[in-house]
Amino acid sequence: MKKNLHEHLKELPLPPVPAPDEERKRQTFETARHILQVTRKQELLQRTRFRAFFLQQLSYVGWRVWLRHGALLLAALLFAARMPADASAERWQLLALLSTVSPLLALIGMRMLARSYAFHMVELEMSTFYSIERLFLSRLCLFALTDFVGLTCLAGWFSVEWEQQLGHLLLYLFTPFTVSAAGCLWLFNQARIRDKASACSGFIAILLVFQVVSSFRLENGGGLNELLYGGTASGVWLAVLVLSILTAASQLQKLLHSFRRLESGDFL
Amino acid sequence: MELAIEAISKRYGKTTVVDGISARLHPGIYGLLGANGAGKTTLMRMICSVLSPTSGRIALDEQDITSLGEAYRDLLGYLPQEFGYYPDFTAREFMHYVAALKGLTPSAAKHRTAELLEKVSLLDVQHKKIRTYSGGMKQRLGIAQALLNDPRILVLDEPTAGLDPKERVRFRNMIADLAKDKIVILSTHIVPDVESIAHQILIMKKGRILMSGTAQELTRSMEGLVWACRLSERETEQLGRGFLISNLRHEGNEVELRIISAVPPVADAVQATPTLEDLYLYHFREESESHSSTREGARP
Numbered sequence: 312m313k314k315n316l317h318e319h320l321k322e323l324p325l326p327p328v329p330a331p332d333e334e335r336k337r338q339t340f341e342t343a344r345h346i347l348q349v350t351r352k353q354e355l356l357q358r359t360r361f362r363a364f365f366l367q368q369l370s371y372v373g374w375r376v377w378l379r380h381g382a383l384l385l386a387a388l389l390f391a392a393r394m395p396a397d398a399s400a401e402r403w404q405l406l407a408l409l410s411t412v413s414p415l416l417a418l419i420g421m422r423m424l425a426r427s428y429a430f431h432m433v434e435l436e437m438s439t440f441y442s443i444e445r446l447f448l449s450r451l452c453l454f455a456l457t458d459f460v461g462l463t464c465l466a467g468w469f470s471v472e473w474e475q476q477l478g479h480l481l482l483y484l485f486t487p488f489t490v491s492a493a494g495c496l497w498l499f500n501q502a503r504i505r506d507k508a509s510a511c512s513g514f515i516a517i518l519l520v521f522q523v524v525s526s527f528r529l530e531n532g533g534g535l536n537e538l539l540y541g542g543t544a545s546g547v548w549l550a551v552l553v554l555s556i557l558t559a560a561s562q563l564q565k566l567l568h569s570f571r572r573l574e575s576g577d578f579l
Numbered sequence: 580m581e582l583a584i585e586a587i588s589k590r591y592g593k594t595t596v597v598d599g600i601s602a603r604l605h606p607g608i609y610g611l612l613g614a615n616g617a618g619k620t621t622l623m624r625m626i627c628s629v630l631s632p633t634s635g636r637i638a639l640d641e642q643d644i645t646s647l648g649e650a651y652r653d654l655l656g657y658l659p660q661e662f663g664y665y666p667d668f669t670a671r672e673f674m675h676y677v678a679a680l681k682g683l684t685p686s687a688a689k690h691r692t693a694e695l696l697e698k699v700s701l702l703d704v705q706h707k708k709i710r711t712y713s714g715g716m717k718q719r720l721g722i723a724q725a726l727l728n729d730p731r732i733l734v735l736d737e738p739t740a741g742l743d744p745k746e747r748v749r750f751r752n753m754i755a756d757l758a759k760d761k762i763v764i765l766s767t768h769i770v771p772d773v774e775s776i777a778h779q780i781l782i783m784k785k786g787r788i789l790m791s792g793t794a795q796e797l798t799r800s801m802e803g804l805v806w807a808c809r810l811s812e813r814e815t816e817q818l819g820r821g822f823l824i825s826n827l828r829h830e831g832n833e834v835e836l837r838i839i840s841a842v843p844p845v846a847d848a849v850q851a852t853p854t855l856e857d858l859y860l861y862h863f864r865e866e867s868e869s870h871s872s873t874r875e876g877a878r879p
Contacts, residue, residue: 351687351690354684354686354687354690355683355687355691355728355729357683357684357687358653358682358683358684359679359682359683359684359685364679364682367679371676371679426665430663430664430665430666431659431661431662431663432663432664432665433663434624434629434657434659434661434663435657435659435662435663435677435724436680437627437628437629438627438628438629438652438655438657438659439652439655439677439680439681439682440649440652440653440680440681440682440728441649441679441680441681441682442649442652442680446680572628572629572630572631572645573629573630573631574630574631
């Protein structure tokens with residue numbers, strides 16, 4: 312049946328196939344090429360919205376950086392969950408130790424931000440439509456948001472587990488973070504420092520040493536840990552937090568201003 | 580379209596790097612010629628709004644480029660002298676990254692990347708990390724990224740550095756082809772790179788524009804100053820102490836010399852047709868003699 316159908320179809324009279332018209336073929340190709348050129352040209356004139364540029368930075372930061380952020384927070388959580396800290400004093404010692412996560416998170420972000428300097432990309436990035444100013448700000452916002460969420464979750468967990476005030480825990484976790492950010496941004500503004508990433512690493516290493524030292528308690532219960540986390544020092548913590556936020560803001564403003572137009576080529 | 584540079588200066592303390600330069604640029608190719616340290620890079624950085632001038636202004640169609648901001652940068656394509664790159668990026672990733680900074684849509688970025696990488700012969704290595712590229716390949720990538728947004732103003736600082744002769748010829752042809760409706764400013768100290776393609780050559784020395792004009796106009800100023808003669812090797816040695824020799828070629832026991840001098844260097848010397856290279860040597864003889872360390876990119 313099917314075979315017959317094929318045979319019948321073959322016998323059907325078909326309309327004559329027109330001979331290829333070279334001129335019309337050429338015209339078709341030319342029109343197609345013209346349409347393609349016009350489309351590409353129009354496409355090239357379009358600019359992405361800032362929101363799209365902002366989100367694009369998620370991928371340009373790179374999965375390794377995000378993975379490091381996630382791994383660090385997870386490690387802190389697991390460490391806290393596994394460490395027995397029944398007494399209040401032990402908990403404060405553990406918190407002092409775990410708060411080292413904050414400067415480390417800041418360091419990961421700052422080293423990423425310093426890549427423009429490290430690879431001499433500042434000049435090129437400055438001359439583009441979105442410019443290094445918005446590039447830096449976008450990435451900084453992404454890191455700040457991620458770290459804010461991560462540290463808040465960590466503080467929340469501690470608060471529930473240890474039945475402590477969330478405000479205090481946020482203070483102890485965020486202050487080292489903002490101090491790190493302020494310090495690194497200050498270092499970014501120093502034209503004489505060529506290797507910004509190493510300078511930030513150095514600064515944060517000092518901060519880490521201080522934090523580790525602050526986790527020590529003497530046998531009689533005294534020591535830096537008691538002094539800093541004993542409850543009476545909250546005012547000082549708050550003052551440091553506010554001061555570091557203000558410093559970070561002013562250093563960021565200075566940096567963004569320099570990204571608009573440089574006064575000297577020292578940064579390049 | 581007119582890019583006006585109005586009495587622009589750049590000073591670092593007491594050092595003046597660019598000293599009151601004025602020029603009006605229209606679509607075409609402008610070759611910025613000068614020795615290292617002449618102020619070319621500083622001028623280009625100011626044109627690209629990377630560096631702020633100490634005095635004077637740069638305006639595009641009467642509007643200050645500072646106030647134009649991103650609208651100006653949107654028209655700009657720039658290859659810095661020290662072309663930076665992220666070594667862990669592939670050429671394709673790098674082009675997409677720069678395209679994102681230039682605000683190109685992902686679709687435009689994809690098409691333009693393929694088109695330009697093919698133009699600079701990097702399409703077959705587009706998936707390789709930039710760190711594996713040779714100097715010439717990196718430079719070609721730099722040229723390609725500058726062209727991503729089809730810029731109306733293209734600023735190329737030492738674009739032919741690291742390119743082999745074949746690549747240089749191809750680059751020159753590509754730029755000549757591109758320059759129909761663009762202002763192309765390219766700096767170099769390699770004379771043949773601008774001699775054949777630049778519509779206008781600006782010669783910079785010590786932060787100032789020493790002279791400008793077409794290659795023919797500029798070489799005309801050297802008429803009567805270039806001499807050719809044949810001497811023995813011993814005579815050549817003696818002559819070299821007192822005269823500026825622009826070229827010498829050994830032929831048997833004799834040496835064919837090209838000398839730049841206001842007076843005939845020897846009695847039987849004949850006048851030769853001057854070239855831009857002669858002019859360059861004439862004006863930059865001190866720099867070529869002490870052409871030691873000062874790269875202009877190294878800032879004061």
